[in-house]
Amino acid sequence: MGGISSAMISTAEAMRVIQRQVSVAQNNIMNASTPNYARLDQATMARRFNPNTESSSGGISAAPLLSGRDRFLEVAVWERQSSNGYSEQSLRSLQGVEAALPVAADRGIPAAMEKFYSSAAQLALAPNSDLSRQAVLDRARSAARSFNEAANEFGTLTARAGTELGSAVRDINTLAKEIAAINQQQKQGSRSGTDAGLDARLHEALEKLSTLVDHNTLTQEDGSVVVFVAGQVPLVVGEQAYALTTTVSNDQYQIFDSRGENMTSAIKTGRLGGLLEVRNTTMPEYSSQLDTLARGFADQVNGILAGGLAANGLPPVQNLFTYDAVAGAAATLALTGITTGELAAAGAGEPGGNANANRLAQLSNKPAINGLTLTGYYGSMATTLGRRLDSARGRNTSDQQLVLQARTLRQQVAGVSVDQEAAKLLEYQRGFQAAGQVMGVLNEMTDMLFSIMR
Amino acid sequence: MSDLPNSNLMQVPDLGSAIQDLSQFETSSALLQLEAALGALRGLAAELERGKPMDPMEQRATERALLEFREQLRVANLLTRQGLAYCRNWSDALIPPADSYGSQGQERPRDLDFHAVRLEG
Numbered sequence: 234m235g236g237i238s239s240a241m242i243s244t245a246e247a248m249r250v251i252q253r254q255v256s257v258a259q260n261n262i263m264n265a266s267t268p269n270y271a272r273l274d275q276a277t278m279a280r281r282f283n284p285n286t287e288s289s290s291g292g293i294s295a296a297p298l299l300s301g302r303d304r305f306l307e308v309a310v311w312e313r314q315s316s317n318g319y320s321e322q323s324l325r326s327l328q329g330v331e332a333a334l335p336v337a338a339d340r341g342i343p344a345a346m347e348k349f350y351s352s353a354a355q356l357a358l359a360p361n362s363d364l365s366r367q368a369v370l371d372r373a374r375s376a377a378r379s380f381n382e383a384a385n386e387f388g389t390l391t392a393r394a395g396t397e398l399g400s401a402v403r404d405i406n407t408l409a410k411e412i413a414a415i416n417q418q419q420k421q422g423s424r425s426g427t428d429a430g431l432d433a434r435l436h437e438a439l440e441k442l443s444t445l446v447d448h449n450t451l452t453q454e455d456g457s458v459v460v461f462v463a464g465q466v467p468l469v470v471g472e473q474a475y476a477l478t479t480t481v482s483n484d485q486y487q488i489f490d491s492r493g494e495n496m497t498s499a500i501k502t503g504r505l506g507g508l509l510e511v512r513n514t515t516m517p518e519y520s521s522q523l524d525t526l527a528r529g530f531a532d533q534v535n536g537i538l539a540g541g542l543a544a545n546g547l548p549p550v551q552n553l554f555t556y557d558a559v560a561g562a563a564a565t566l567a568l569t570g571i572t573t574g575e576l577a578a579a580g581a582g583e584p585g586g587n588a589n590a591n592r593l594a595q596l597s598n599k600p601a602i603n604g605l606t607l608t609g610y611y612g613s614m615a616t617t618l619g620r621r622l623d624s625a626r627g628r629n630t631s632d633q634q635l636v637l638q639a640r641t642l643r644q645q646v647a648g649v650s651v652d653q654e655a656a657k658l659l660e661y662q663r664g665f666q667a668a669g670q671v672m673g674v675l676n677e678m679t680d681m682l683f684s685i686m687r
Numbered sequence: 688m689s690d691l692p693n694s695n696l697m698q699v700p701d702l703g704s705a706i707q708d709l710s711q712f713e714t715s716s717a718l719l720q721l722e723a724a725l726g727a728l729r730g731l732a733a734e735l736e737r738g739k740p741m742d743p744m745e746q747r748a749t750e751r752a753l754l755e756f757r758e759q760l761r762v763a764n765l766l767t768r769q770g771l772a773y774c775r776n777w778s779d780a781l782i783p784p785a786d787s788y789g790s791q792g793q794e795r796p797r798d799l800d801f802h803a804v805r806l807e808g
Contacts, residue, residue, distance in 0.1 A: 631762050631765050634710045638710040641712055642712060664718060669771070672763060675725055675760055686741070
């Protein structure tokens with residue numbers, strides 16, 4: 234039969250367990266604002282109890298510490314962060330392109346081209362006036378400069394995307410080293426159980442990694458994690474970090490894993506995915522369109538002028554515009570050393586006339602690229618960009634809200650008991666279902682309102 | 688049709704608060720906001736049907752406001768679908784299916800791989 238001494242022993246053990254519970258609670262409170270800290274719970278377990286024996290005096294003893302971290306919720310946050318990293322980067326880059334391609338009537342390339350055509354119309358009124366001829370040269374120079382500025386801006390954006398790519402890869406490699414170091418500490422202390430501090434540091438690093446590139450993890454028995462990025466490319470295995478490297482080939486930025494395998498096409502999300510798309514696809518696409526426009530403008534104008542007569546009544550000896558197609562027409566568009574007298578305002582066979590100046594002025598309405606006028610082509614570039622921007626803005630708005638939602642879910646649920654989780658789950662499920670039904674009606678109402686108004 | 692002025696045409700509801708609520712799992716509050724928006728849209732529809740035709744400027748402004756509303760509705764809908772997806776996946780994670788127990792009642796190792804859970808959105 235259990236005596237006073239066994240009762241004292243079990244009470245002392247219970248006191249020790251309660252002391253541990255208080256310490257764990259204190260640690261939870263002190264770490265309330267530690268990034269990515271997951272609360273710990275000191276569970277208890279019943280000790281063997283047999284009232285007839287001294288050695289089985291019952292009471293409680295401490296069970297292993299339980300972490301409140303929910304893997305499902307962590308993965309949800311990582312996925313959302315990766316998606317948001319991508320859309321944020323895409324939006325920022327497209328905003329940069331938009332700034333380089335203004336659509337206002339009095340700014341940028343379309344305004345400069347229109348002013349050039351107007352100066353040609355003025356030349357048609359006074360084809361032999363030196364002032365009018367000089368005005369055409371001045372406007373042509375301004376137009377060339379507008380193309381140069383836009384091309385330079387694109388070049389800056391492309392270079393910036395390259396620099397940011399390099400920096401993103403460096404950040405990924407730094408995080409990989411940090412995770413490998415945490416793994417090492419985790420292995421060393423794995424016998425002493427959960428280290429909430431290390432766990433918080435690990436998850437902070439993993440969360441930062443998720444904004445840069447999509448990843449997944451596998452937890453090993455010794456508590457260390459294996460991290461894979463962009464599918465199945467190992468980044469960290471145990472205490473070893475496998476650095477990614479970058480290279481530029483055929484003006485395409487490429488990312489290689491530690492075995493030298495090109496993994497560029499596997500990187501679809503995260504900031505890295507966004508930067509790769511900007512650097513390898515978006516910017517080259519817009520630069521190429523800008524070059525097409527610059528080439529179209531220069532060739533059209535040069536073509537008209539070549540068919541006319543200069544002030545001396547002879548065919549012109551040089552073009553108005555020159556460019557280097559290899560280095561990029563928009564970036565290199567410039568005036569030749571043409572003089573006012575060499576400008577061919579007159580049509581062939583009518584020295585001193587204005588037919589060629591008129592043709593030049595009418596270029597603004599003449600289809601030049603894909604059946605579009607030059608201004609129309611620029612407009613179509615701006616329209617496509619506007620649509621892309623709208624879509625990127627919409628996606629980024631959604632992504633930001635989805636990140637917030639995933640974080641809220643993690644914060645509200647992590648660490649509560651399974652019963653509480655089930656109750657919350659049911660409450661949320663019903664709430665979302667009801668919200669979905671009301672939104673269906675709202676959608677119909679909106680359609681109806683549009684039809685009433687039209 | 689009467690000659691009532693269309694004075695409240697600009698009052699297309701705003702779903703900003705409902706979006707915030709949905710992203711923070713405040714589903715009851717979100718529901719109230721959505722119902723209020725429904726009431727406002729019904730009022731707007733009734734007013735449009737009763738009132739005199741809008742001038743083009745007013746019509747464009749109202750159409751723009753409705754387009755913005757529709758965009759907000761898209762985000763709210765996305766959050767709702769995502770919320771339901773979380774609940775579904777979460778429920779699978781919380782409650783083991785019947786075949787996850789062996790003949791002696793012991794729980795078998797779970798096949799559910801959280802990495803494989805693809806969230807909607």
